Amino acid sequence: MIRAQNIFIVGPMGAGKSTVGRQLAEALSYTFKDSDQEIQRRTGVDIPTIFEFEGEAGFRARERQVIIDLIAGERMVLATGGGVIIDPENRQDLAARGVVIYLHCSAEQQHARTARDRNRPLLDTEEPLQRLRELMEEREPLYRQVADMVVTTEKRGTGSVVKEIVRRLEEGATGVL
Numbered sequence: 617m618i619r620a621q622n623i624f625i626v627g628p629m630g631a632g633k634s635t636v637g638r639q640l641a642e643a644l645s646y647t648f649k650d651s652d653q654e655i656q657r658r659t660g661v662d663i664p665t666i667f668e669f670e671g672e673a674g675f676r677a678r679e680r681q682v683i684i685d686l687i688a689g690e691r692m693v694l695a696t697g698g699g700v701i702i703d704p705e706n707r708q709d710l711a712a713r714g715v716v717i718y719l720h721c722s723a724e725q726q727h728a729r730t731a732r733d734r735n736r737p738l739l740d741t742e743e744p745l746q747r748l749r750e751l752m753e754e755r756e757p758l759y760r761q762v763a764d765m766v767v768t769t770e771k772r773g774t775g776s777v778v779k780e781i782v783r784r785l786e787e788g789a790t791g792v793l
C-alpha cells in the first residue's frame with residue numbers, strides 16, 4: 617500500500633473541507649493542515665482582519681505563498697480555502713502534487729452551515745445566499761477542473777463522507793492507497 621501522496625480538499629465555504637479533512641487525516645494517519653489556519657497562524661490575525669487591511673488581493677498573495685510552502689509535504693491532508701482555485705498556479709500545483717478531492721454541496725446547504733459564523737468576509741453582505749450562488753457559478757468549473765474525485769456533503773454527516781472517500785481511495789481510482 618503506497619501512502620506517499622498528499623490529499624488536497626477543495627470546495628466552497630461550508631462544504632466541510634476543514635471538518636472532513638481533519639477526520640480524513642486521522643483515518644489515514646496523515647498529517648492535517650488547513651491553509652486558512654496557516655495564514656492566520658503566520659499573520660497572528662483572523663481572516664476578516666487581513667481582508668480589511670490588505671484587501672482580497674493581499675489575502676490571495678498570502679494564500680498563494682502558503683500553498684507553495686505546504687505542497688512540499690507528504691502524507692498530508694490539506695484543507696484549502698474556498699477561493700484557492702482562482703489562481704491558475706494553485707490549480708496546477710495542487711493537481712501535480714496530490715489527489716484533489718472536491719467536496720460539493722448546494723448554496724443553500726453552504727448558507728445553513730456558515731450563517732452563524734462571521735469569519736468569512738466574502739459573506740459579510742446583505743444577501744449571503746445570493747453571494748454563495750454567484751461564487752459557485754464562477755468557481756464550480758474550476759473545482760471540477762482540478763478534481764480527481766467529487767464527493768457530495770449535501771445532507772449527510774461528516775463520518776459518512778470520510779468513509780466514502782477512504783473507500784474510493786482504496787478502490788484505487790486515484791492510486792493514493
Ligand SMILES: Nc1ncnc2c1ncn2[C@@H]1O[C@H](COP(=O)(O)OP(=O)(O)OP(=O)(O)O)[C@@H](O)[C@H]1O
Nearest residue numbers: 628629630631632633634635697698729772773774
Ligand atoms: N457534513 C456536515 N454536516 C453537518 N455540518 C457540517 C458538515 N460539514 C461541516 N459542517 C459544519 O459546517 C460548518 C462549516 O464547515 P467547515 O468549516 O468544515 O467548512 P469549510 O469547507 O472548511 O469552509 P471554509 O471554506 O470557509 O473554510 C462547521 O460548523 C461544521 O461543523
Ligand SMILES: O=C(O)C1=C[C@@H](O)[C@@H](O)[C@H](O)C1
Nearest residue numbers: 629652663697698699736737
Ligand atoms: O471562498 C473564499 O474565497 C474564501 C473561503 C474561506 O475558506 C477563506 O479562505 C476566505 O474567507 C475566502
Ligand SMILES: [Mg+2]
Nearest residue numbers: 633634652695
Ligand atoms: Mg475551512
